[in-house]
Amino acid sequence: MSVTVEGLTKKFAPGGRPAVHQATFTAPSGAITTLLGPSGSGKTTVLRMIAGLEAADAGTVRLGALDCTRLPVRERGVGVVFQGYALFKHLSVRRNIAFGLEVRRRPKAEIDRRVEELLALVQLEALGDRLPDQLSGGQQQRVAFARALAIEPRVLLLDEPFGALDSRVRVELRTWLAELHRKTHLTTILVTHDQDEALELSQQVVVMNEGRIEQIGSPDEIYDRPATAFVAAFIGNANVLRGTVKEGQAALGAHALGALGSAPEGSAVQAFVRPDEVKLARADPDAPAMSLGLVEALTRIGGFVKVGLRLPSGERLTVELGKAEFEALSVSQGDRVLVDLGGAKIFVEDYSI
Amino acid sequence: MSATGSDAIREPALVRYSAIAVAIAFLGLSVVVPLASVLVQAFGQGAGRFLAALREPETWAAIRLTLLTAAISVPLNTAFGVAAAWLIARYDFRGKGVLTTLIDLPFSISPVIAGLIFVLLFGRQGLFGPLLEAHDVQIIFAVPGIVLATTFVTLPFVAREVLPLMQSQGSNEEEAALTLGASGWQVFFRVTLPKIRFGLVTGVILCNARAMGEFGAVSVVSGHVRGLTNTMPLQVEILYNEYNLVGAFSVASLLTLLAMVTLVAKKLLERSKAVRR
Amino acid sequence: MSALPFTRRAGVLPGYGLSLGITLFTVCLMVLLPLTALIVKASGVDWSDFSTSITGPRARAAFALSVGASLAAALVNGVFGTLVAWVLVRYRFFGRRVLDALVDLPFALPTAVAGIALATVYGQDGWLGSLLEPHGISVAYTRLGVTVALVFVGLPFVVRTVEPVLHELDPKVEEAAATLGASRVATFFRVIFPTFAPALLTGVSLAFARGLGEYGSIIFISGNMPLRTEIVPLLIVTKLEQYDYAGATAVAVVMLAVSFALLLLVNLFQARVRRARGLR
Numbered sequence: 031m032s033v034t035v036e037g038l039t040k041k042f043a044p045g046g047r048p049a050v051h052q053a054t055f056t057a058p059s060g061a062i063t064t065l066l067g068p069s070g071s072g073k074t075t076v077l078r079m080i081a082g083l084e085a086a087d088a089g090t091v092r093l094g095a096l097d098c099t100r101l102p103v104r105e106r107g108v109g110v111v112f113q114g115y116a117l118f119k120h121l122s123v124r125r126n127i128a129f130g131l132e133v134r135r136r137p138k139a140e141i142d143r144r145v146e147e148l149l150a151l152v153q154l155e156a157l158g159d160r161l162p163d164q165l166s167g168g169q170q171q172r173v174a175f176a177r178a179l180a181i182e183p184r185v186l187l188l189d190e191p192f193g194a195l196d197s198r199v200r201v202e203l204r205t206w207l208a209e210l211h212r213k214t215h216l217t218t219i220l221v222t223h224d225q226d227e228a229l230e231l232s233q234q235v236v237v238m239n240e241g242r243i244e245q246i247g248s249p250d251e252i253y254d255r256p257a258t259a260f261v262a263a264f265i266g267n268a269n270v271l272r273g274t275v276k277e278g279q280a281a282l283g284a285h286a287l288g289a290l291g292s293a294p295e296g297s298a299v300q301a302f303v304r305p306d307e308v309k310l311a312r313a314d315p316d317a318p319a320m321s322l323g324l325v326e327a328l329t330r331i332g333g334f335v336k337v338g339l340r341l342p343s344g345e346r347l348t349v350e351l352g353k354a355e356f357e358a359l360s361v362s363q364g365d366r367v368l369v370d371l372g373g374a375k376i377f378v379e380d381y382s383i
Numbered sequence: 384m385s386a387t388g389s390d391a392i393r394e395p396a397l398v399r400y401s402a403i404a405v406a407i408a409f410l411g412l413s414v415v416v417p418l419a420s421v422l423v424q425a426f427g428q429g430a431g432r433f434l435a436a437l438r439e440p441e442t443w444a445a446i447r448l449t450l451l452t453a454a455i456s457v458p459l460n461t462a463f464g465v466a467a468a469w470l471i472a473r474y475d476f477r478g479k480g481v482l483t484t485l486i487d488l489p490f491s492i493s494p495v496i497a498g499l500i501f502v503l504l505f506g507r508q509g510l511f512g513p514l515l516e517a518h519d520v521q522i523i524f525a526v527p528g529i530v531l532a533t534t535f536v537t538l539p540f541v542a543r544e545v546l547p548l549m550q551s552q553g554s555n556e557e558e559a560a561l562t563l564g565a566s567g568w569q570v571f572f573r574v575t576l577p578k579i580r581f582g583l584v585t586g587v588i589l590c591n592a593r594a595m596g597e598f599g600a601v602s603v604v605s606g607h608v609r610g611l612t613n614t615m616p617l618q619v620e621i622l623y624n625e626y627n628l629v630g631a632f633s634v635a636s637l638l639t640l641l642a643m644v645t646l647v648a649k650k651l652l653e654r655s656k657a658v659r660r
Numbered sequence: 661m662s663a664l665p666f667t668r669r670a671g672v673l674p675g676y677g678l679s680l681g682i683t684l685f686t687v688c689l690m691v692l693l694p695l696t697a698l699i700v701k702a703s704g705v706d707w708s709d710f711s712t713s714i715t716g717p718r719a720r721a722a723f724a725l726s727v728g729a730s731l732a733a734a735l736v737n738g739v740f741g742t743l744v745a746w747v748l749v750r751y752r753f754f755g756r757r758v759l760d761a762l763v764d765l766p767f768a769l770p771t772a773v774a775g776i777a778l779a780t781v782y783g784q785d786g787w788l789g790s791l792l793e794p795h796g797i798s799v800a801y802t803r804l805g806v807t808v809a810l811v812f813v814g815l816p817f818v819v820r821t822v823e824p825v826l827h828e829l830d831p832k833v834e835e836a837a838a839t840l841g842a843s844r845v846a847t848f849f850r851v852i853f854p855t856f857a858p859a860l861l862t863g864v865s866l867a868f869a870r871g872l873g874e875y876g877s878i879i880f881i882s883g884n885m886p887l888r889t890e891i892v893p894l895l896i897v898t899k900l901e902q903y904d905y906a907g908a909t910a911v912a913v914v915m916l917a918v919s920f921a922l923l924l925l926v927n928l929f930q931a932r933v934r935r936a937r938g939l940r
Contacts (some may be wrong), residue, residue, distance in 0.1 A: 065412060069471070116556045118556055120578065394844055414815070416781055417774060485687050485691050491873075494876070495875050496873070510701075564724040589768075598875065631776055643768075646768050
């Protein structure tokens with residue numbers, strides 16, 4: 031079942047900046063859609079409005095064809111995995127999972143059967159009688175999934191489901207979630223600030239910033255063709271270089287990049303280039319100093335090397351090279367190298383190509 | 384003995400022992416000695432005298448009135464305390480600060496003034512005095528006044544224990560229950576009540592101890608009608624002033640027992656709360 | 661929509677109406693209405709009667725005693741309460757749990773029981789009275805007795821306010837002071853004391869406020885002699901027993917004003933400390 035939100039708006043403080051402003055998107059049926067953004071971007075608020083945990087000031091929420099903007103939470107039939115899980119600490123794992131069925135007064139035999147199925151699904155058969163506090167973070171997280179799935183929800187809403195876990199468990203659970211989704215094919219909306227999570231898990235990504243939607247697209251589109259300066263900067267930890275429009279190109283120090291067409295001469299320009307998109311080459315000792323970067327720092331991090339460059343404009347640039355690539359280049363601190371910024375995404379202020 | 388913290392920041396043994404000795408001596412003199420004297424005075428002339436003192440009809444009436452008062456005040460304040468804590472912890476609304484202050488107010492008012500305000504309200508010269516007299520209803524110098532004054536004095540106890548607990552726990556679990564389809568009352572009985580149970584029981588116990596032990600406020604509104612409007616603490620005063628020391632201390636020892644049971648229960652609850660966490 | 665009082669920001673948790681209804685009903689009936697009665701009565705009192713009630717020699721002596729004894733007791737508790745809190749938080753020794761439980765006893769023990777117990781213990785033939793009298797120190801029926809009773813009553817306020825702050829104190833801060841060359845004494849006064857000083861002030865103020873209003877534990881040991889050992893709450897009771905409702909109300913209003921002013925000051929001070937330390 032698809033989820034459609036239209037013009038969703040929410041203000042917490044009267045007169046203040048809206049937490050969410052005019053959010054509109056559709057989460058396609060059977061797919062994972064990720065709401066991605068930094069903290070305070072309004073992504074959790076959108077999720078809570080879809081769940082019915084916050085009332086929207088304006089806009090609509092539809093589950094399939096059903097307008098449920100005014101429907102109380104308990105009648106929406108959405109499965110929510112909360113940030114920090116919100117497990118019932120006084121109830122065993124089994125009773126946590128059974129909760130939604132118990133309050134619906136389903137027959138005992140049916141509840142028991144369903145709980146066992148779910149325990150098997152999340153691979154916690156042996157831990158059914160434990161209390162949540164006796165489980166590891168990853169296990170608690172799976173209980174939260176099982177509890178949400180028990181009510182056979184129309185959609186699954188995940189609020190930073192891996193947020194509280196350490197990085198190794200996060201990666202494991204990502205794979206687990208992808209598998210779970212292949213089995214259930216539930217329409218899923220995932221809120222996260224972690225771009226790796228978004229790019230790996232989802233079929234569609236909605237990037238949010240300061241309450242507004244910046245871009246909607248597939249993970250590849252988001253990565254390869256950022257629609258706004260914010261997305262370009264946010265995805266892939268890009269370097270930011272500033273310059274101006276000169277003769278239809280972006281002038282960044284000695285570099286002239288892109289074809290900016292009709293952009294007005296002299297407008298401010300921002301260029302975003304990811305550390306792995308910069309190409310370096312050994313410089314001819316006689317080359318003019320203007321197009322070179324000075325190697326200020328070299329840091330080996332496992333299989334790759336982080337190169338800290340200072341451009342003639344004074345701006346700093348971080349470049350990542352594979353170990354082999356670095357060895358082929360063979361530079362050391364204080365050397366000058368040729369810098370190719372060809373992969374940069376360019377945004378003219380208030381104007382984009 | 385030992386001290387917490389690393390070796391570098393530990394005081395010399397002499398300092399530690401002296402500090403502990405002074406603390407014990409201070410608490411011994413100011414708390415243990417009076418406490419012991421109650422028990423010695425009550426039982427000093429034998430358990431027979433103690434039991435006989437409690438069997439006096441007026442004392443027995445005082446015990447019954449105290450139980451009745453607590454049986455009315457404590458449930459009322461429990462319901463109020465939970466409702467008020469829920470309201471203040473869960474919702475934002477204008478006037479919340481004022482409301483919180485008003486709920487705490489009975490804590491910062493002298494018990495004597497607590498009694499006085501009810502005399503000014505329902506006494507013969509009070510605001511509603513003429514009205515009550517016309518309908519032949521007596522509140523002051525009667526049981527209803529005692530119940531009212533006691534309820535006023537103990538009003539904040541349950542709210543005070545439950546509110547911080549609700550605030551620190553947040554409402555995530557309640558929200559989860561709602562998304563799973565629980566109704567309002569189901570959320571309350573299946574999620575909220577189990578979450579707050581230790582704090583709630585602590586609040587009820589403290590509320591009960593104060594309700595049974597309140598003296599100043601009740602003294603002002605009771606009128607000291609023997610066998611009718613005397614609670615246990617008032618009976619203690621009367622017997623003491625009549626130099627019936629065995630009688631006074633026998634009733635007092637019952638109240639002391641109540642206080643000690645209250646404290647032990649509170650400590651046990653705090654410990655199980657800590658273990659739970 | 662938030663222009664009206666008691667309008668809330670829209671949320672989904674149920675029970676707003678019910679809990680608001682119960683709370684407002686109870687607070688109006690049990691707190692606001694009785695306080696209104698007090699204010700109505702006080703505003704009906706003739707001004708000259710009002711001032712005679714509170715400036716007569718008997719009232720002045722009572723106020724002086726109540727304020728003086730409460731202050732003295734609060735200060736004693738400030739010193740010993742801090743010590744007890746420190747010992748309870750920092751040291752592990754046999755009987756610590758019992759000591760911890762005893763601190764709360766004055767909270768739980770009915771004041772009338774405390775009153776007759778103190779009066780008996782400090783009476784001429786009492787366990788402590790008989791030891792002190794030969795040295796010319798009489799406690800029962802003196803102002804000292806009032807103070808002793810107030811020390812008993814106020815102790816838990818100081819201990820239970822200071823204790824959590826000492827508990828939260830990060831030992832690493834003290835270790836840092838030690839690595840920087842501070843002695844233990846210097847660390848206490850330069851690092852530890854400033855941390856819990858605001859809590860100590862709050863505790864002492866709470867003990868003081870409680871002392872002003874205390875009745876049951878004092879009246880047995882004080883002897884209740886007008887001009888000498890009569891406290892303000894007793895003055896109110898006495899006036900009520902003489903059906904002098906106006907006088908009782910006048911004294912009560914002044915006493916309320918004093919304790920509220922005190923609590924307000926403490927709250928303002930704490931808000932300032934919190935702001936100065938960048939909390940909230």
